[in-house]
Amino acid sequence: MRDYLTFLWRVWRVSWQGSWKFYAWMIFLSVLVLVGVNAWARQFVQGLATTGMTDQVSWGAYIANFTFLVGVAAAAVMLVIPAYIYKKDYMHEVVLFGELMAIAAIVMCLLFVTVDLGHPERFHHMIPPFGIFNFPGSILSWDVIVLNGYLLLNLHIAGYMLYCRYRGTAPTKKFYIPFVFLSIAWAVSIHTVTAFLYVGLAGRAYWHHPLVPARFLASAFVAGPALMILAFQIIRRVMRYDIGDKPIFTMRMIMTVLLRPARPQRPGAVDLDGHCAGCHWAAVPGHAPEPPYRRAEHRLRDLFCGDLDREGHGADHPRLCAVAAGPDCGIPADPE
Amino acid sequence: MSDAPKNIVSPQTIEQVYKPMNRRTFLKGTAGAMVGMAGLVAALKPLLALEKGEISLDDLLQKHYRQLSPEDLQRIMTMLEKRCEKQYGVRPTIQDLKPMDGVQFGYALNLTRCVGCRKCAHACLAENNQSRDYDDDLSMSYIRVLEMNKGAINLETSTAYYDPELVPQKDKYYMPVQCHQCKDSPCTKVCPVQATWQEKDGIVVVDYNWCIGCRYCMAACPYDARRFNYQKPTIKPEAINRNQDYLSNRIRPKGVVEKCTFCLQRTRAGKYPACLEVCPTGARVFGNVLDPNSEINYILNNKRVYILKEDVGTLPRFYYYFDV
Known part of the structure; x- marks a missing residue:
């Protein structure tokens, strides 16, 4: 324990050292942070009117940024899964970057929520015993749990792996493997819960759709590896x-597979969260041409099979297709 | 494709990792820290503009409305009266009217009669002490009157910003929308801190001293019934209604959500809501749905009643009806 604290202290010290490029970059970032702190201090005094945003824009702008960053954090599992489930040794060299990115993204998520509050100084109203935590009633309280849980998981895993590297010892499996597998499920949960922040709202008929979480995950698992590829290219240079x-080829392969369910589909072919032109009302009660469970089934099939029967190019990922839709899909279960 | 990389770290001594601390690096570090701190202080300078006593320790330690003892609540209400006098120059009387036994309020609005004059929306402002940038600023009023095209009840083709010389306009009809005080209210469910809840007479209220201002309830509401105080409410002293209630029309702090409470400061004292009293066509009917002889009960039993957005399943206590 004492050794771990020494380690943290040394990490802290070494994080202040670097070349002039490092200092220039950190100074640049610090200036940006200070500009942000200043804007927030003004907003704290004057109220959210400082931004000039109206009802419709204000909540939407913050929550969209928040959701994007939750997606980036969840996408860290796209590095973890190849490394720990498929046991690709070369991924072990980079998996730490994914976990560290998740930590940074979650911290930004929490900051986005904080700057969006009308009364940040009343934050303790959410923490028992000072306040009331409306769990499980409010889906927002679920989000608080999953986000902070994911943050702790990744802090532990990344911290432990770095500590072992610092000690020059091999990591003990029981100290991190259970947490790694927990974090895989947990990553899915953070974006699912975030999607249900919208899906469950009576006032937001536009989002009433059972597959919003699946779509959120699919697009996050494309966007996250894309960001990681950029990060890898910079790191190796x-x-x-x-x-x-x-690792870059692996990321590329993951993106290629997941682009299919993540991309906007052509109008008419049923879109996942109902966002394509002309068909979003299909997801609204009273506008639905068929009962919800049928809709979900059709869209699941559309997600994984695409418009195979109609245009014949749905076979770009037959494995997924076979898993999701079974023999109905008309594709051999195992193409190899 | 290259082979799996080898990033073997050779053991290093502390001296290899750290630059030695000498006079020069120490001074550089201190100077850097000073500049950083100065920058942070400068960035936080706007916080000095906070009014004295705006965030007191008492405020931070105050409990939820439903956990307050009667003495604590009385003390807080007196403090709020003083604060209002100091900030707005008017000393109100803040009380805390409790729901009555055997009463569940219901509200019905006659779409055949409503002419869209918006007198209800203005009366709401006069009664409930909402913030306004100018005298007729209806943006914080709890009532939005929608101008609808004849032929359908279609919210997508309606507008709240109609402004003709005279109402009603040809081929239009009007639908005032305010809080429906839903029995299965999505706004109270989503609140992460339970700052909003339904009282036993059916009125959905907000504890303005508990709300953290996350606005999730506004996103959840299908009726656009909630308003957010983006800044400290602006209201002229002569426009302030001094008859105030803790859970209803007291002047709100900045950064909290507020909403229609069926004027509980009036209705729990046996009066009608302000919007009903002012309506020139008698389009509004309010009363106790548990009372079999009430007018609201007659309307619900005998008129053609329409529930707005019935399909989202929130079970409103606000009904529209048609005369035939």
């Missing part, structure tokens, strides 16, 4: 850290 090509 500016740092003496060998990443190799394989």
Whole structure:
């Protein structure tokens, strides 16, 4: 324990050292942070009117940014799964970057929520015993739990792995493997719960759709690896850290598979969260042409099979298709 | 494709990792820290503009309305009266009227009679002390009157911003929308801190001293019934209604959500809501639905009643009806 604290202290010290480029970059970021702190301080005094945003824009702008960052955090599992489930050794060299990115993204999520509050100084109203935590009634309280849980999981895993590297010892499995597998399920939960922030609202008929979480995850699992590829390219150019090509190819493959369910589909083909032109009212009670469970089934099939029967190019990921839709889909279960 | 990378870290001594601390690095570090702190202080400078006593320790330690003892509540209400006098120059009387036994309020609005004059929306402002940038600023009024095209009850083709010389206009009809005080209210469910809840007479209220201002309830409401105080409410002293209730029309702090309470400061004292009293066509009917002889009961039993957005399933206590 004492050793771990020494480790943290040394991490803290070493994080202040670098070349002039490092200092220039950190100063630049610090200036941006201070500009943000200043804007927030003004908003705290004057109220949210400072931004000039109206009802419709204000909540939407913050929650959209929040959701995006939740997606980035959840996408860290796209590095964890190849490393720990498929046991790709080369991914172990980079999985830590994914976990660290998740930590940064979650911290930004929590900050987005905080700056969006009308009364941030009353934040303790949510924490028992000072306040009332409306769980499980409010889906927002679920989000608080899953986000902070994911943050702790990743802090533990990343911290432990770095500590072992610092000690030069091999990590003990029981200290991190259970947490790694928990974090895989947990990553799915953070974006699912975030999607249900919208799906469950009576006032937001536009989002009444059972597959919003699936769509959120699919797009996050494309956007996250995309960001990681950019990060890898920068890391291997500016740092003496060998990443190799394989992790990048793996990320590329994941993106290719998931682009299908994540991309907006052509009008008429049923879209996942009902956002394509002309068909979003199909998701609204009273406008639905068929009962919800039928809709969900059709869209699941559309998600994984695409418009196979109609245009014949749905076979770009037959494995998923076979898993999701079974023999109905008309695709051999195992193409290999 | 390259082979799996080898990032083997050779053991390093502390001296190899850290630059040695000497006079020069120490001074540089101190100077950097000073500049950083100065920057942070400068960035936080706007906080000095907070009014003295705006966030007191008492405020931060105050409990939820339903956990307050009667003495504590009385003390807080007296404090709020004083604060209002200091900030707005008018000393109100803040009380805390409790729901009555055997009463559940219901509200019905006659779409055949409503002419869209918006007198109800203005009366709401006069009664409930909402913030306003100018005298007729209806943006915080709890009532939005929608101008609808004849032929359908279609909210998508309606407008709340109609402004003709005379109402009603040809081929239009009018639908005032305010809080429906739903029995299965989505706004109270989503609140992460239970700052809003339904009282036993059916009125959905907000504890303005507990609300954290996350506005999730506004996103959940299908009727656009909730308003947010984006800044400290602006209201002229002569426009302030001094008859105030803790859970209803007292002047709100900035950064909290407020809403229609069926004027509980009036209706729990046996009066009608302000919007009903002012209606020139008698389109509004309010009363106790548990009373078999009430007018509201007669309307619900005998008229053609319409529930707005019945399909979202929130079970409103606000009904529209048609005369035939």
